Amino acid sequence: MATAAPDPGAAQPDAVPVSPSPGANLMAVTFRIRRFDPEAAAEAFWQDFRVEIDPKERVLDALHSIKGEQDGSLTFRRSCAHGICGSDAMRINGRNRLACKALVKDLSPQRPVVVEPLKGLTVLKDLVVDMEPFFQAYRDMLPFLVTSGNEPTRERLQSPAQRARFDDTTKCILCAACTSSCPVFWNDGQYFGPAAIVGAHRFIFDSRDEAGERRLEILNDNHGVWRCRTIFNCTDACPRGIQVTKAIQEVKQALVTRRL
Amino acid sequence: MPTDVTSGAGRAPAEPGPGRGRGPGPGHPAPLVEPPRQRTTRTPRSTRGNFEMYGWLFMRVSGVVLVLLVLGHLLIQLMLDGGVSRIGFAFVAGRWASPWWQVWDLLMLWLAMLHGSNGLRTVINDYAEHTATRLWLKALLYTATAFTVLLGTLVIFTFDPDIT
Structure with a gap:
């Protein structure tokens, strides 16, 4: 610098x-x-x-x-x-x-x-x-595009509305401010934490991605989204202004609607 | 699948610490916070399955139903028709003669007890640090819940208005 x-x-x-x-x-x-x-x-x-x-x-x-x-x-x-x-x-x-x-x-x-x-x-x-545990939780979420079939010969197209669906969670810079402000995480470090769920949200709601179900399954764990108590510390802490708690609630909603 | 997502990604196995947030460990001078998501043999297996989801849903649904049931209960017991002054053995006997109020009270008992117990279960999961503490607290909680629910159910269905 x-x-x-x-x-x-x-x-x-x-x-x-x-x-x-x-x-x-x-x-x-x-x-x-x-x-x-x-x-x-x-x-x-x-x-x-x-x-x-x-x-x-x-x-x-x-x-x-x-x-x-x-x-x-x-x-x-x-x-x-x-x-x-x-x-x-x-x-x-x-x-x-x-x-x-x-x-x-x-x-x-x-x-x-x-x-x-x-x-x-x-x-x-x-x-x-030591940020490693934080990154470990992030890696557990498969934070990359997962697709099947042959690679397309052109871009994977997406409408502006489809892009807007997960726009908020693309802003994450992995600073750990949210996860380390979460009282549930302080008391039980096995909780995936807000940042990992934000990372998962970014792909679960991406129309191009095909592993949303797998990520939801990972987050259905007893250390997953159900540990969230909507304390909103993460939303307050996020330096990028991501509506973190809202993203977590959307993942919960997706789990409930897809499982029932 | 480009990466192995379950491994600790080459982290050195940390020495067994005394627990999160409690003083310096013997081999480590740092005020040790045991690293979260470190996969050791003592790490509890993840429990995937829909139990936590159903628990979460139950809290929302039972909460809404309880608002109606409890407000109705309070209205009848405390305000309508003389309110609290007419409550007595005869009043309870009269109400429980009707299956409607039996079911009402039964629902209220079950939902309130399970709602409260599940809430306490999450509090214990969140705040009890030792596995043994957690186990004992939950055993106590489940015993108390089962006792109260069963006793209450028994009383509602075997209530005898002619008791002397």
């Missing part, structure tokens, strides 16, 4: 012509970060960092600033830094968000901004969690 300024606080005001003087719109914000290093200590702990930052900057900029200037050992994932790769989902002020989409000014920066790793997944170091 080439655009990350290591020192956003000091570098940005020059680029903002409305500010009367450099640094005038900077604000001292405390970031309370959940630190954990298995090589140094067995226990996780909270550490406060004070950062001079433009409140219009994002939490990711603050993390970069901390890592670059205060503590190089701070560990977190990020890749595109523009809300598409889904690498930097974390728990910010108690809610799962992408650090690259959470603006500091929206997080009551007068008080410490609390940054934690995603809940329900094993913490590897600081803000980095």
Whole structure:
């Protein structure tokens, strides 16, 4: 990622012509970060960092600033830094968000901004969690087009209405914000989780796909869609605005109507 | 089928942890959250089948029916025709002389007990962490449910208004 300024606080005001003087719109914000290093200590702990930052900057900029200037050992994932790769989902002020989409000014920066790793997944170091179980559940859903017969000689055609049927669930970036915000998942990690069901929804309702029945069968499991309690945490957490709970309910509906 | 969808995809077998969210394990310094969907020998077999679906449907249907039954019950017991003041042994005896009210009360008993039990079953499944705890809680729940349902059914059908 080439655009990350290591020192956003000091570098940005020059680029903002409305500010009367450099640094005038900077604000001292405390970031309370959940630190954990298995090589140094067995226990996780909270550490406060004070950062001079433009409140219009994002939490990711603050993390970069901390890592670059205060503590190089701070560990977190990020890749595109523009809300598409889904690498930097974390728990910010108690809610799962992408650090690259959470603006500091929206997080009551007068008080410490609390940054934690995603809940329900094993913490590897600081803000980095083991995503493998999450991806395992996703893989279980057969997240690819399954067809039978010969390959067609032209595109597999689809009407705009057929495409619109599953449009919402194509937006998923696999950041795990939804699954790791689900209380059922926290208590029983065998639950497939919202993201996997969203991935299944994307193909179950795709007119070109032929394995919808198989995916429904997988989700009919006692760790499948029936575990969903319509808590709506996933819908609230989704940085892409996917109506996750609605997608899960549609899968339930498809199961009921096709089985009865 | 391009991928093997059931394997753990080359993950190292994790050491047996003390359980999700409970302190550091002996071999692992991390505050261990046991990885979900990790396929070990202790992982319960998936139970595909339509039981959970029927359970889910039953909750919706019984809920709707119970609203009507319970509101009707409350209306008769508490408000209409003197309301709560006329309830007594004779009142109950009089109602249960009619098969209509017998069936009404029987339905209410069965639906409410099964609805509540299934709700508690899901709560236990969601929140009991140990397999043994889950087993015992559910055994207790099913026993209590069976006892209440059978006793209630017995009373409704063998009720004797001439009892002394």
